[in-house]
Amino acid sequence: MRKIKEYLIEKLLFSSVLITVGVTLGIIAVLGFEAFRFFNEVSIVEFFTDTQWTPLFTDKHYGILPLLSGTLLTSFIAIAVALPLGLSIGIYLSEYAPKKFRKTIKPLLELLAAVPTVVYGFFALIVVTPFLQGFIPNLSSFNSLSAGIVMGIMIIPFISSLSEDALHAVPYALREASYGMGATKLQTAFKVVVPAASSGIIVSIILAISRAIGETMIVAIAAGQQPRFTLDPTVPVETITAYIVQVSLGDVQHGSVEYRTIFAAGITLFVFTFLLNTYSYSIRKKYQQRYE
Amino acid sequence: MEITMEKIADKKTVVHQTNEVNQASKIEVKDVNVWYGDFQAIKGINMNIKPNTVTAFIGPSGCGKSTFLRLFNRMNDYIDTHRMEGKIKINGNNIYKKKVNVEELRKEIGMVFQKPNPFPKSIFENVAYGLKIQGIKDKKFIIERVEKALKQADLWEEVKDNLKKSALALSGGQQQRLCIARTLAVEPSIILMDEPTSALDPISTSKIENLIFELKKKYTIIIVTHNMQQASRISDYTAFFYIGELIEFGKTKKIFTNPEHKRTENYITGRVG
Ligand SMILES: Nc1ncnc2c1ncn2[C@@H]1O[C@H](COP(=O)(O)OP(=O)(O)OP(=O)(O)O)[C@@H](O)[C@H]1O
Ligand SMILES: [Mg+2]
Numbered sequence: 001m002r003k004i005k006e007y008l009i010e011k012l013l014f015s016s017v018l019i020t021v022g023v024t025l026g027i028i029a030v031l032g033f034e035a036f037r038f039f040n041e042v043s044i045v046e047f048f049t050d051t052q053w054t055p056l057f058t059d060k061h062y063g064i065l066p067l068l069s070g071t072l073l074t075s076f077i078a079i080a081v082a083l084p085l086g087l088s089i090g091i092y093l094s095e096y097a098p099k100k101f102r103k104t105i106k107p108l109l110e111l112l113a114a115v116p117t118v119v120y121g122f123f124a125l126i127v128v129t130p131f132l133q134g135f136i137p138n139l140s141s142f143n144s145l146s147a148g149i150v151m152g153i154m155i156i157p158f159i160s161s162l163s164e165d166a167l168h169a170v171p172y173a174l175r176e177a178s179y180g181m182g183a184t185k186l187q188t189a190f191k192v193v194v195p196a197a198s199s200g201i202i203v204s205i206i207l208a209i210s211r212a213i214g215e216t217m218i219v220a221i222a223a224g225q226q227p228r229f230t231l232d233p234t235v236p237v238e239t240i241t242a243y244i245v246q247v248s249l250g251d252v253q254h255g256s257v258e259y260r261t262i263f264a265a266g267i268t269l270f271v272f273t274f275l276l277n278t279y280s281y282s283i284r285k286k287y288q289q290r291y292e
Numbered sequence: 293m294e295i296t297m298e299k300i301a302d303k304k305t306v307v308h309q310t311n312e313v314n315q316a317s318k319i320e321v322k323d324v325n326v327w328y329g330d331f332q333a334i335k336g337i338n339m340n341i342k343p344n345t346v347t348a349f350i351g352p353s354g355c356g357k358s359t360f361l362r363l364f365n366r367m368n369d370y371i372d373t374h375r376m377e378g379k380i381k382i383n384g385n386n387i388y389k390k391k392v393n394v395e396e397l398r399k400e401i402g403m404v405f406q407k408p409n410p411f412p413k414s415i416f417e418n419v420a421y422g423l424k425i426q427g428i429k430d431k432k433f434i435i436e437r438v439e440k441a442l443k444q445a446d447l448w449e450e451v452k453d454n455l456k457k458s459a460l461a462l463s464g465g466q467q468q469r470l471c472i473a474r475t476l477a478v479e480p481s482i483i484l485m486d487e488p489t490s491a492l493d494p495i496s497t498s499k500i501e502n503l504i505f506e507l508k509k510k511y512t513i514i515i516v517t518h519n520m521q522q523a524s525r526i527s528d529y530t531a532f533f534y535i536g537e538l539i540e541f542g543k544t545k546k547i548f549t550n551p552e553h554k555r556t557e558n559y560i561t562g563r564v565g
Contacts, residue, residue, distance in 0.1 A: 180475075181398060181421060
């Protein structure tokens with residue numbers, strides 16, 4: 001009787017693994033299949049070289065570059081905001097802050113990532129953009145600058161928290177060795193602790209990038225919906241994610257080429273985040289080995 | 293800005309009376325008490341240490357050897373609950389005066405720890421670290437110093453072809469000699485060692501003991517050890533501590549053959565009490 005119970009529980013646990021893996025594979029399969037059909041109708045060369053993305057207009061162009069540039073531009077701005085801030089916070093918390101302060105501030109910072117992104121989106125649109133327009137008069141109401149900045153704020157805890165963990169994991173003995181040779185706290189932090197924690201810090205940055213690239217709501221609300229092949233942060237752009245939302249919510253006919261564009265865009269996005277995650281996973285594995 | 297040898301000598305103002313590099317230092321300890329919070333770890337210790345000698349600190353676990361040793365390079369400063377009273381003079385200068393620059397002091401007083409703690413950098417970068425943080429940029433000078441320090445630490449022959457290799461790939465004994473080389477590279481005048489061989493095998497241990505013997509020609513050395521043979525082999529003077537007090541301090545020969553106190557005798561002969 002007991003044996004049967006054990007057996008059933010084991011199978012039950014195993015089946016949840018199976019279901020999850022199955023669903024994931026299913027999603028990838030649908031994505032791949034629809035994207036494959038898309039590329040039967042649109043050449044892959046056009047997809048990667050055409051600088052216009054106008055599948056919803058009469059003059060149709062299927063160049064992913066404008067969406068890609070929108071995604072990379074907003075993500076780049078986000079990282080430019082989040083990296084210096086997040087890393088500074090991580091270093092401060094790990095090397096300088098009193099224990100008590102660290103313990104209270106860390107969960108508070110992590111709240112930043114818990115705010116619903118739709119709130120961030122509106123914050124970018126109705127607070128940050130008008131504020132920035134005070135300095136940059138020709139800033140459009142929709143632009144990648146505000147969206148990127150606000151997204152950067154959202155991903156700060158990814159970098160600060162994970163890099164703080166990595167810095168904190170560096171053995172105290174290394175700091176002692178450095179102090180013992182006459183190094184200041186600052187020298188020790190930047191010449192010993194940060195390099196020793198570099199793999200963990202890189203992982204935190206990659207996860208943050210991956211999060212920024214996949215972020216949808218903020219950019220859909222604040223960056224606009226105009227695919228534009230540009231690096232100008234003051235004009236409206238459209239990211240891959242925002243485009244997918246736009247089409248999914250629109251009245252595009254199922255099975256049409258227009259409909260399949262979202263799968264082509266989706267698989268592009270997926271490949272990006274997949275590569276980033278794989279890369280961070282491999283770094284993490286190497287890093288674990290070193291500290292074991 | 294390049295800093296030359298003379299400038300380094302100039303910088304050694306904290307404990308050096310002369311401008312001569314590598315003059316071993318003498319240490320005077322006056323009425324030193326240490327507390328961790330309410331707990332008194334060091335009780336009224338007085339002690340004079342002569343230059344170019346090896347002094348062994350012995351005593352049962354928890355008696356305050358490490359605490360006392362770490363007073364000399366002010367390593368305890370980072371412990372919040374730590375409080376110290378009294379004077380420690382190195383070449384006549386009280387290192388606990390307000391205006392003392394702790395970083396400068398530590399360039400003069402090197403420390404080797406119980407567990408080898410090389411940086412996760414190359415062998416070369418480990419040894420060059422102390423020079424680089426002093427702002428020295430002269431490549432040739434750094435290369436010379438690194439080689440010299442590795443030779444002094446008796447590690448050069450084993451690593452000279454692999455200076456770019458990670459220090460973490462070395463064996464424990466090699467790592468500890470690397471840590472000694474790292475300390476020697478900045479040419480301190482005092483070297484503090486807290487059980488430097490307790491994590492090592494007998495061969496590595498005897499290598500380091502020989503090394504200490506060589507080093508005392510140029511440095512003043514204080515070593516904490518739990519190994520009585522080691523203390524008697526390598527030290528000129530021995531200090532026996534017991535629950536925060538200095539029970540006996542004198543020539544190693546005397547302490548090991550004819551100690552004044554019963555406690556010392558019991559400890560040395562293995563009747564810990
Ligand atoms: N950071 C600290 N906070 C509070 N108490 C401490 C601290 N460090 C040491 N102590 C206490 O001070 C006393 C002396 O400790 P210390 O480490 O100097 O002993 P030790 O002689 O080096 O011992 P061992 O031989 O085990 O290394 C011990 O009772 C210890 O518990
Ligand atoms: Mg100790």
